[in-house]
Amino acid sequence: MKKFWLIFANEYKRHVLKKSFIFGVLSMPLFLVLIIGISMLSVWLQFNDAPMGYVDANHLLSDAVQVPEKKSKIFPVAQAVPFKDEASAKAALENGSIQTYFILSENYLSTGEVTMVKNSKTGTNASSDFGDFLVYNLVSDLPDQTAFRLSEGNNLIVRSLEGTRETGADNWMAIILPVLAGVLFLIAVNISGNYLLQAVVEEKENRTMEILVTSVSPTQLMAGKVVGNMLVGLTQLVVWVVFAVIAIKVAPSFIPDLQIPSIETSYLLLMVATLIPSFVMVAAAMGAIGATATESREAQQIASWFTIPIMVPLWFISAIMLKPNGALSVGMSLFPLTAPIALPLRAVFTDIPAWQIIMTLGLLSILAIFSVWLSGRIFRLGMLRYGKRVRLSEAFRRAK
């Protein structure tokens, strides 16, 4: 057992301490922060909180009040200032006391026509700020609840054709999460799998393998490698998730309209319970491929047989959304290679029967154990074989 930990620690450290790994882990969130920062900077540069003028010939806004400030102070709401005619508004724009002015047409109520007069200093926020001001004041005579609803719009509920599950359209996180988790899972599996693949192929190529197998059993060696490299991928995943959680916590203070819906704990548990055995299954398969392949490029090609099926549910995402209990959706959530993404995705749109969840998780767990066992067999047969691949039939025959 001690040697398992030695191999595990060595595999983990040799990848995690590499500059390329640290750069790879941090580059994604830093890149996103950079993109968001640049976007915000771009918005900020085009933002102008100077007052906006308006000319209201119909006196629709005679008792107008300003829209209350939102939580964020980064982009304050521009104040709206009334002008009795266009000439005075134009003069104010020219002398810089306002950034733009709006003219409500005489038949505004029937046509909704508003003319915006702007110059080079007008901010990109002006039209939306004036729109908010207009709606806020037009509905001010209505009861508070009605005014609130009119200004906030509808909350659309999406219900699947035969499913019992309903999803709010604004609960974007519930739909995005399984897709996001699936993509992150794919990335993590690819990272771990490729590290494992490289490690095994490299040890075959540089002939370290023969030294290793005279020190530890192939099973210990394989298990240490699978777990060590799996953790490398998970480390990357965890770092990204931590960054995402920080972003989710921090984002609303910058973007007041952004609402982060909560995720049910049972849903998260289902996702974790699906992903862990899937991870072990794929990682073990990658190790076996590394042991059987004769060179790195060949190993990469064989590895794609395992990673491509995992992505398949993403291609059929609309079918899963429309018919979460259809044969295709159920089939994909039961098939071990497509289940990691298909099962959590289905769970968003329907209440999956317990027997299906148990069956999927059972199948995944059995296959994960079988994968580790089989890869151990294949590993033992293939570890010192150069130039000739191990066939599955041979692995089974020798296993007897």
Next chain:
Amino acid sequence: MPAINVDVNEITKSFGTVKAVQGVSFEVQQGEIFGLLGPNGAGKTTSIRIILDIFKPDSGTVSVLGGPMTEEKKNKIGYLPEERGLYQEIPLERCLVYLATLKGLEETDARQRVGEYLDRFDLGQWRKKKVKELSKGMQQKAQLITTLVHRPEIVIIDEPFSALDPVNTQMVKDLLCEERDRGTTIIMCTHQMHQVEELADRIALINKGQTVLYGSLDEIRRRYVADAVIVRALQDLPASLPGVREIIKQNNHALLKFEPGKTSQDILQMLVQNNIALEQFEIALPTLDEIFIQVVQSEGDGR
């Protein structure tokens, strides 16, 4: 009687239709250097891998340190494979310490012993360098450190002198003798017969997967003794001598190959009777190279 540390008994191993080993047997005693010889593809490496439990034999048995190989016994064995292998992308010291810990050493002990060996092998200044930056000879020495660092009871080395210059070859020889004197059992596979002659106590010659020669070096040499003597005379030898079919003059001595039925005693007697004053008279023992070629050729392998 020294203990038998490795007992290989009639092992066979096939890969598909290829019979790599078909009945190899030998015993290796504690504290001896044992030469395992054979032409390329004879089955030496497969036999070694069976001893090390990398391969399971199809039939036959192997006993190591008094019984079958176990995970604990792996820590008592040092192995230098023919195809050398070290992690190329990590510093030398880290690589050696990791491999030493896999042989059961605690990290602090491993670090200390690796340091001692690195200094002894003049590799101290390279300890922080990546393995790939080392020359082939240096890597060979580093590999030898991984074989010996955990003070194994059995050392199995395949072609230990390849890529080494004469100075380092001598250093490795001294090290192997030192290990033997410490009581370590050493199995040495090599094609370099003069190294075996110099170091090994006993040998086994494997050809076509079978043991064709096995025993102590002296005993084998006597078994293959040539029908010839080496003489150094105080005068020039005549062109022909009775009972001698060929005289081969070499520098200051001559090799006398005698006719069938004659013995070295007959030749000595004949030389005395012919008043040839002798400075040296010696039975010409065959070299291991000659025995190797003779045996392999007689087995029908023309290499």
